[in-house]
Amino acid sequence: MNRRVILHSFNGSTSAPSGCKPEDNYWLLVGQSGTALEPTNERSRVLVKFDVSVVGLGLHCHNPVENTLLILEGDLRDVEWKQHS
Helix, strand or coil, X not given: CCEEEEECXXXXXXXCCCCXXXXXXXXXXXXXXXXXXXXXXXXXXXXXXXXXXXXXXXXXXXXXXXXXXXXXXXXXXXXXXXXXX
């Protein structure tokens, strides 16, 4: 089962550095949720499919799966889902 996550920070920070190009401002995704599709890789990154449109925010997204980015594991927080009966 894939795990649900929230982007807590991007590259360890919650805000973009000055001079960041709009198409590289992945900090716009901080606070957004998604699904971790794969286990953490050898570079400590996880492929996350975001619930919002990454391209719709004007960001570069070069992965074959739409709305996915490789995110540092340390930038993610697990989301606990409550099942309704």
